[in-house]
Structures are given as C-alpha cells and as structure tokens.
Amino acid sequence: EVQLVESGGGLVKPGGSLRLSCAASGFSFSSYTMDWVRQAPGKGLEWVSSISSSSNFIHYADSVKGRFTISRDNAKNSLYLHMDSLRAEDTAVYYCARRQISAAGTRGMDVWGQGTTVTVSS
Amino acid sequence: DIVMTQSPDSLAVSLGERATINCKSSQSVLYSSTNKNYLAWYQQKPGQPPKLLVYWASIRESGVPDRFSGGGSGTDFTLTISSLQAEDVAVYYCQQYYSRGITFGQGTRLEIK
Numbered sequence: 001e002v003q004l005v006e007s008g009g010g011l012v013k014p015g016g017s018l019r020l021s022c023a024a025s026g027f028s029f030s031s032y033t034m035d036w037v038r039q040a041p042g043k044g045l046e047w048v049s050s051i052s053s054s055s056n057f058i059h060y061a062d063s064v065k066g067r068f069t070i071s072r073d074n075a076k077n078s079l080y081l082h083m084d085s086l087r088a089e090d091t092a093v094y095y096c097a098r099r100q101i102s103a104a105g106t107r108g109m110d111v112w113g114q115g116t117t118v119t120v121s122s
Numbered sequence: 123d124i125v126m127t128q129s130p131d132s133l134a135v136s137l138g139e140r141a142t143i144n145c146k147s148s149q150s151v152l153y154s155s156t157n158k159n160y161l162a163w164y165q166q167k168p169g170q171p172p173k174l175l176v177y178w179a180s181i182r183e184s185g186v187p188d189r190f191s192g193g194g195s196g197t198d199f200t201l202t203i204s205s206l207q208a209e210d211v212a213v214y215y216c217q218q219y220y221s222r223g224i225t226f227g228q229g230t231r232l233e234i235k
Contacts, residue, residue, distance in 0.1 A: 035224070037172075044213075044215065044226060044227075044228050044229045045164075045166075045172060045215055045217075045226040045229070046226065047223070047224040047225065047226065050222075050224070059222045059223065061223060062123075062223070095171050095172075097171075099219075100174075100177075104156055104158065105153060105156045105158055105160070105178075106160060106219050107162075107177040107178065107181075108162035108164075108174050108177040108183075108217065108219065109162070109164075109172075109174060109217075110174045110183065112171035112172055112173070113171065114170075114171060115171060
C-alpha cells in the first residue's frame with residue numbers, strides 16, 4: 001500500500017525549533033518530488049516547500065524562507081522539515097505529499113499523509 | 123506568486139443537482155511547451171487530508187467518479203459535479219503548479235441544500 005506517515009509534531013514555544021519527518025512506503029520514494037503543505041486551524045491549504053527526487057531543486061514559500069529547511073534521505077525513504085524560529089502563525093497541520101510527475105509534466109499531489117500537528121504557543 | 127481566487131466561498135446544492143465551482147488565476151497557468159494547464163482540483167473532507175480529483179485542469183485522477191469534471195484554460199477554470207451526492211460534501215481547492223511557488227485557492231465549501 002502506498003503510504004506517507006508524518007511524525008514529529010507537538011507544542012513548541014515561539015522562537016523554538018522542531019523537526020518533522022515523513023516516512024514513505026509502498027512506492028519508489030527516490031523517484032518522486034515531495035512537498036510539505038500546511039493548514040492552519042479552520043483555514044485553507046498553504047504550500048510550504050518542495051524537494052526534487054535527488055535534492056537538486058528545493059523551493060520554499062516566502063513565509064518560511066530562511067527559517068525552514070527541507071531535506072530527504074532516499075536510503076531511509078524519508079522526508080524531513082526542520083523548522084527554526086517558529087512563530088504563532090506557523091501553527092498548523094503539516095502534510096507531506098507526493099508530487100506525481102509524468103513524461104508530459106507535473107500532475108499534482110496524488111498521495112498525502114494524514115498530517116502532524118504543530119502548535120506554537122507560550 | 124500566482125494568486126488563485128475561487129468563487130463562491132460556499133455553495134449549497136440539492137442532491138442530484140449540478141454544482142459548479144470557479145477558479146481564476148492571476149496569470150496564465152498554461153505551459154506552452156506541453157500545452158497543458160498546470161491546474162489541479164482537490165477535495166477535502168473534515169479530518170482528512172486533501173484528495174486529488176483532477177489534474178491538467180480536466181483529467182480525472184484514477185478512481186474519481188465521472189460526475190466530477192474539470193474545464194477551462196489559461197486563467198479561468200471550473201470544477202463541476204454533475205449530480206451531487208451526499209458524500210460530495212467537502213471543501214474543494216484549486217491549485218496551480220505552474221510556478222515554483224505553488225499556490226491554492228481559498229477553498230469552496232460545498233453543502234447539501
């Protein structure tokens with residue numbers, strides 16, 4: 001079964017750090033671009049960051065640039081998001097998602113995890 | 123960043139009736155080298171992650187019922203549910219992946235009238 005499982009969320013004080021993990025199974029993880037997407041309580045979806053299959057191309061939303069770092073370990077089938085200088089507005093459910101890319105181009109995010117909750121509060 | 127604007131914000135439709143959601147992008151998301159619109163639609167039910175419904179603006183993802191259809195090109199897009207079922211109650215999001223900074227619409231909440 002194709003699956004993504006996030007972990008590492010929790011309660012952290014403003015200015016603190018946290019590292020999220022996403023464990024992939026059931027597919028060839030090393031072949032896919034991966035994304036982090038977050039959703040603040042009662043709000044819509046916000047793309048956070050993406051990383052290409054070989055980590056050659058990395059992009060961030062302006063809202064997290066310079067504070068968050070995406071990485072992956074293809075040998076461990078794992079995706080990470082290291083978050084520094086956390087703010088109250090970073091409070092959200094964080095999802096990892098697989099980006100489906102074919103020969104004809106990107107097709108969207110076709111597999112999502114259940115999410116892990118990050119709460120930034122004093 | 124490309125701004126995605128959905129309309130309406132919420133929609134109530136009777137069972138069996140048609141539901142149409144609109145999505146407008148602040149610039150074209152038509153990728154000229156492939157002639158494909160880099161626009162997707164997602165469905166999110168309470169307590170669940172988003173589910174991909176449509177990609178390239180009009181291609182249904184595998185397993186998605188054929189009552190869901192996507193249309194449009196360039197900057198204007200629609201998601202249509204031809205005959206609303208109870209299980210279609212959800213929030214729907216459009217998403218552009220044309221630019222490196224992916225952006226979503228604000229979401230449209232679909233309810234039963």
